[in-house]
Amino acid sequence: xxxxxxxxxxxxxxxxxxxxxxxxxxxxxxxxxxxxxxxxxxxxxxxxxxxxxxxxxxxxxxxxxxxxxxxxxxxxxxxxxxxxxxxxxxxxxxxxxxxxxxxxxxxxx
Amino acid sequence: xxxxxxxxxxxxxxxxxxxxxxxxxxxxxxxxxxxxxxxxxxxxxxxxxxxxxxxxxxxxxxxxxxxxxxxxxxxxxxxxxxxxxxxxxxxxxxxxxxxxxxxxxxxxxxxxxx
Numbered sequence: 001x002x003x004x005x006x007x008x009x010x011x012x013x014x015x016x017x018x019x020x021x022x023x024x025x026x027x028x029x030x031x032x033x034x035x036x037x038x039x040x041x042x043x044x045x046x047x048x049x050x051x052x053x054x055x056x057x058x059x060x061x062x063x064x065x066x067x068x069x070x071x072x073x074x075x076x077x078x079x080x081x082x083x084x085x086x087x088x089x090x091x092x093x094x095x096x097x098x099x100x101x102x103x104x105x106x107x108x109x
Numbered sequence: 110x111x112x113x114x115x116x117x118x119x120x121x122x123x124x125x126x127x128x129x130x131x132x133x134x135x136x137x138x139x140x141x142x143x144x145x146x147x148x149x150x151x152x153x154x155x156x157x158x159x160x161x162x163x164x165x166x167x168x169x170x171x172x173x174x175x176x177x178x179x180x181x182x183x184x185x186x187x188x189x190x191x192x193x194x195x196x197x198x199x200x201x202x203x204x205x206x207x208x209x210x211x212x213x214x215x216x217x218x219x220x221x222x223x
Contacts (some may be wrong), residue, residue, distance in 0.1 A: 041216055043199065088151060101149075104149075
């Protein structure tokens, strides 16, 4: 089963620009999470937003959640080379978390 | 430092062999999970365990087996019944009410059939 689906699949931007990734999901959720994965590594938890929250910030990250549209967005401001990675949204289904296929972000020097 | 350790980092398996991937955590997390990731793809859930001596199948459990005899350990065996085992395997753990805290992941094991 697949709950979250990220868009775009791949994104290339210049260093210093902002990067926006979107996630759509199908069923009602308790919360939505975003993770980052560097090539060949495990995933790192970035931020969790609960269903009763609309926006959340963490450093250069800003996450929004629109439960009426069943969608979320992750904004990375002032991108850096180190932000190059894949980004996944994840939602709960029963007692497990389901991941989307991810957005591959490439920051150009 | 608390964390979750997967070993080995790279593993090569011959056709017809069973292999076991190790996952150990010292975070005192109750729940542990195994995911499979194929190139350019998301994560697919293989097995998960919410408590010691109990585990459930995920979406792609066929050809895999697990055990949860200790809270800290959740090994995954890839059996000869798994016809296409070459993939990147990720183990994760979480507190109860995992949705409130998110998952902690290991660094992964890359399994290749030779």
